[in-house]
């Protein structure tokens with residue numbers, strides 16, 4: 001049996017930042033990671049574009065992970081267990097297996113930082129056979145960038161999420177022919193800069209309102225039938241075409257890794273836990289941050305969020321987390337797909353609400369209101385659903401529901 | 408010599424669709440919302456550059472590496488080929504693999520951290 005103040009599950013950027021911050025606030029910390037190295041998804045993201053906000057440098061994923069790992073390794077209050085999988089979370093304890101054998105770790109506070117997993121062919125009801133060569137983008141990324149494998153010569157990518165776009169470029173540079181990216185929606189969920197740098201630079205076509213109708217092949221993918229969809233995403237049979245290929249890469253979204261924490265209340269938009277201003281779930285001792293809370297596009301935001309969560313977990317562990325009895329709910333208008341946290345405590349000081357937009361806005365002002373009182377304003381030159389945004393304001397004037405609106 | 412090109416500005420998420428007209432001694436940009444679009448378009452039409460990130464082979468697998476600066480876009484594939492030629496036993500984080508790759512001002516360094 002191991003005892004600690006704060007236990008952090010997951011050693012990606014969120015877990016490392018939470019552990020460092022909990023330690024900084026005086027806690028004894030245990031950090032558990034199932035992989036053999038800290039860094040999480042960053043280790044396989046060899047492209048650059050990380051750390052512009054946090055380190056003021058454009059780093060690759062492994063470099064960003066390296067900086068954090070060195071800080072964690074140098075911190076005497078943090079004990080790291082790699083090759084250790086958390087299999088169960090109970091009231092202020094977890095059960096693990098792996099390098100430690102079967103062990104129980106007791107903690108005063110626990111931080112969830114297990115990241116996301118990818119949606120698979122089954123999740124999106126992909127039709128046709130299931131031969132070798134149908135892979136998710138993250139799996140391909142790991143096979144190519146970590147294991148040095150070649151996945152195929154003729155590739156089609158389904159879904160224009162950022163991971164798919166990044167892999168289109170990577171596979172092209174590795175010598176494969178990426179024939180096309182098919183996107184069922186009319187717009188891409190990926191960042192525009194990725195469409196430009198990863199597709200246009202290499203003349204890879206991106207077809208909107210298109211999808212894979214059927215995968216063909218017995219043992220190995222031999223090709224796909226693809227074509228256009230109507231406004232209800234139904235295949236238009238008259239547009240059906242065949243394309244020879246040996247690999248289909250799926251980039252169709254991420255889902256928070258909440259399986260071991262499924263007892264906690266989650267949001268049906270983010271699929272992550274419902275949390276208050278302290279990143280605290282309905283179980284007071286359980287905190288959540290990073291991709292397991294809501295899918296982030298920038299690792300810098302992951303690190304900043306986790307730093308907060310780690311601090312609050314540490315304060316909770318030492319009985320110093322003081323909250324007002326006056327809990328204010330956070331609401332939003334139909335222009336937003338979600339806002340986080342779900343609740344804020346009445347009191348002094350600044351607070352931050354994170355959100356995603358439902359549709360693109362240009363030159364609009366977003367306000368946080370309490371009744372008729374405007375608590376904070378944010379002018380947005382351009383905002384898109386693909387980018388997480390936030391608004392920070394002084395909450396001292398708030399005494400009931402806080403709502404986000406666009407004016 | 409007149410050249411016209413459409414491109415998406417990558418300076419912010421707005422993603423303005425720019426039209427860039429290049430004549431012998433002038434570059435005209437339209438479709439931009441702010442001045443950053445002009446700066447971007449001028450560089451992009453005259454000398455587009457990209458950072459290249461790829462893999463280097465070692466005795467026990469592959470390690471990630473990058474160019475320390477953006478290099479001209481048309482050199483991307485050649486740069487990857489130069490790196491593919493290397494056969495190293497072991498590499499270390501930050502190690503310089505190629506100095507001034509293909510005569511550019513960028514070095515290729517190891518980014519893998521394990």
Ligand SMILES: Cc1cc2nc3c(=O)[nH]c(=O)nc-3n(C[C@H](O)[C@H](O)[C@H](O)COP(=O)(O)OP(=O)(O)OC[C@H]3O[C@@H](n4cnc5c(N)ncnc54)[C@H](O)[C@@H]3O)c2cc1C
Nearest residue numbers: 010012013014034040041049086114115163290291298299
């Ligand atoms: C392909 C891709 C490209 C991206 N590109 C960019 C980019 O260009 N720029 C940018 O800023 N951001 C980018 N991001 C976003 C950013 O990398 C992620 O948001 C960030 O890594 C999420 O951090 P995390 O710590 O929450 O999750 P992760 O990095 O996923 O870490 C979670 C960790 O938890 C561990 N774990 C899970 N379950 C358990 C368990 N039961 N027991 C023990 N350990 C467990 C996992 O092994 C993993 O190490 C990208 C993300 C992806 C997926």
